[in-house]
Amino acid sequence: MTTPAPFGGLAQETRICAHCGYCLAGCPIYQAVGWESASPRGRMAIAAALVHGNALSAEAAQRLYECTLCGHCRTVCPTRIDTLATWLEARQRLADQSALDRLPLGRLRDNLCAAHNITGEPAENRLLWQEELSLAPALLNARPGAQVVYFVGCVAALYGQGHAIARAAVEIFHRADLDFTTLGSAEWCCGFPLLGLGLPEEAAAVARHNLAAVRALAGQAVVTTCPSCFHMWRDVYPALLGGPIGVEVMHAGELLARLIAEGRIAFRPLPGRVTYHDPCDLGRNSGVYDAPRAVLQAIPGLELVEMADHRKHARCCGGGGNLEAINPDLAGELARQRLVQAVETGATLLVTPCQQCKRTLATAARRERVRLRVLDLTETVVQALA
Ligand code: SF4
Numbered sequence: 001m002t003t004p005a006p007f008g009g010l011a012q013e014t015r016i017c018a019h020c021g022y023c024l025a026g027c028p029i030y031q032a033v034g035w036e037s038a039s040p041r042g043r044m045a046i047a048a049a050l051v052h053g054n055a056l057s058a059e060a061a062q063r064l065y066e067c068t069l070c071g072h073c074r075t076v077c078p079t080r081i082d083t084l085a086t087w088l089e090a091r092q093r094l095a096d097q098s099a100l101d102r103l104p105l106g107r108l109r110d111n112l113c114a115a116h117n118i119t120g121e122p123a124e125n126r127l128l129w130q131e132e133l134s135l136a137p138a139l140l141n142a143r144p145g146a147q148v149v150y151f152v153g154c155v156a157a158l159y160g161q162g163h164a165i166a167r168a169a170v171e172i173f174h175r176a177d178l179d180f181t182t183l184g185s186a187e188w189c190c191g192f193p194l195l196g197l198g199l200p201e202e203a204a205a206v207a208r209h210n211l212a213a214v215r216a217l218a219g220q221a222v223v224t225t226c227p228s229c230f231h232m233w234r235d236v237y238p239a240l241l242g243g244p245i246g247v248e249v250m251h252a253g254e255l256l257a258r259l260i261a262e263g264r265i266a267f268r269p270l271p272g273r274v275t276y277h278d279p280c281d282l283g284r285n286s287g288v289y290d291a292p293r294a295v296l297q298a299i300p301g302l303e304l305v306e307m308a309d310h311r312k313h314a315r316c317c318g319g320g321g322n323l324e325a326i327n328p329d330l331a332g333e334l335a336r337q338r339l340v341q342a343v344e345t346g347a348t349l350l351v352t353p354c355q356q357c358k359r360t361l362a363t364a365a366r367r368e369r370v371r372l373r374v375l376d377l378t379e380t381v382v383q384a385l386a
C-alpha cells in the first residue's frame with residue numbers, strides 16, 4: 001500500500017461495539033437472511049476476528065462482502081461507530097489477503113483494473129447510449145471549455161437499461177441551454193466498486209484519472225446521475241487525493257431543482273401517483289433528500305406519496321456494495337422487499353434518481369409481475385417537459 005486507506009480504526013471500532021443489536025432491525029441483509037452472522041453485529045464479531053489475526057473461513061469472509069454498504073447501521077448505532085468505514089477497512093484487509101480470488105469477486109476486480117469499468121467492455125462502448133441522439137458527438141464528448149461535465153457512470157453507459165437515463169439527462173441539459181459535455185470514452189468507473197472490494201489504492205488511481213480528465217477540459221462542475229459516483233466525487237475523492245478537488249459536484253437531482261428554480265425547465269401536467277425511493281448513497285450517505293422530491297413536486301398533476309421507510313430509514317434496493325457480484329439472489333430479494341413497500345403506497349410510478357436502483361427495482365417488478373412503472377428521475381422529467 002502506497003496510498004493510505006481513507007478510513008481507519010478497525011481495531012478501535014470493533015472494540016467499541018456494545019453488541020446491543022440496535023442495528024439489526026434496519027439491516028436489509030439481516031432482515032432477508034435472519035442469521036446473526038448476516039447482521040451488522042455479527043459482521044463486527046467477524047471483523048474483530050480479523051483484527052486479532054485469526055484466519056477467516058470462506059463463509060465468514062463472504063459475510064463481510066454480503067453487505068450493500070447502505071449505511072443504515074451507522075445511522076442507528078448508539079455508540080456512533082462508523083460502520084461503513086469498518087466494513088471498508090475489513091474488506092481491505094481481506095483483499096490484501098487475496099480473498100477476492102477465493103470469493104466470486106476476482107472478475108469484477110479484473111474488469112475494473114484492466115478495462116476501467118464494471119463489465120470489462122472496451123472504452124468505446126461507453127458511447128453506445130448516444131446512438132439514437134440527434135445531438136452532435138462533438139458537443140457530447142470531451143468538448144474543451146464546457147462549464148459542466150456530465151459524468152455518466154458505468155450503469156448508464158454500459159447497461160441497456162441505463163441508456164435511457166443518460167439520454168434523458170443530456171436532452172434536459174440541452175433544453176435548459178446548459179453548457180455541458182461528457183468525458184466520452186475517457187471516462188473511467190468512479191472507483192466506488194473498487195473501494196467496496198477493499199482496494200482504496202486502485203480507487204485513488206481512478207480518482208486521479210477522472211479528475212485530470214475534467215481538469216483537461218477546464219470543467220468547473222461535475223454532475224452525475226448516479227448517487228455512488230456523486231458520493232465518490234464529492235466526498236471520497238478529496239479524502240483519497242488528500243484535499244479539495246476544485247470542482248463543484250452535483251447530483252442531477254440537485255441540478256434539476258436548480259434549473260427549475262431558475263425557470264429554465266417548464267413542465268406540462270403528468271397526472272399520477274408517484275412514490276420516491278431514496279438511494280442509499282444519495283440520501284443516508286450524502287444527505288440529499290429534498291432536491292429530488294422538489295423536482296417531482298414541481299411537475300403538475302404528480303402526487304408524491306412516501307413509502308413506510310423513507311429518507312434516512314429508506315430500505316436499500318440491494319444494488320449496492322457489490323452484493324450483486326457475490327450473491328445475486330440476495331440482492332434480488334432485497335429489491336423485492338423494497339418493491340413491496342412501493343406497492344403498498346398505491347402508487348403506479350416508482351421514481352428513483354439512481355441508475356442502479358432503477359435497474360434492480362425494475363428487474364424485481366418484472367420478475368414479480370407487479371404493475372408499477374419504475375423510472376429514473378431524469379426519465380420522469382423528460383416525459384413531463386413542456
Ligand atoms: S448498534 Fe452499534 S454497538 Fe450496537 S451491535 Fe450494532 S454496531 Fe454494535
Ligand code: SF4
Binds near residue numbers: 029069
Ligand atoms: S451497511 Fe446496510 S447492509 Fe451493511 S451491515 Fe449496515 S445495515 Fe446491513
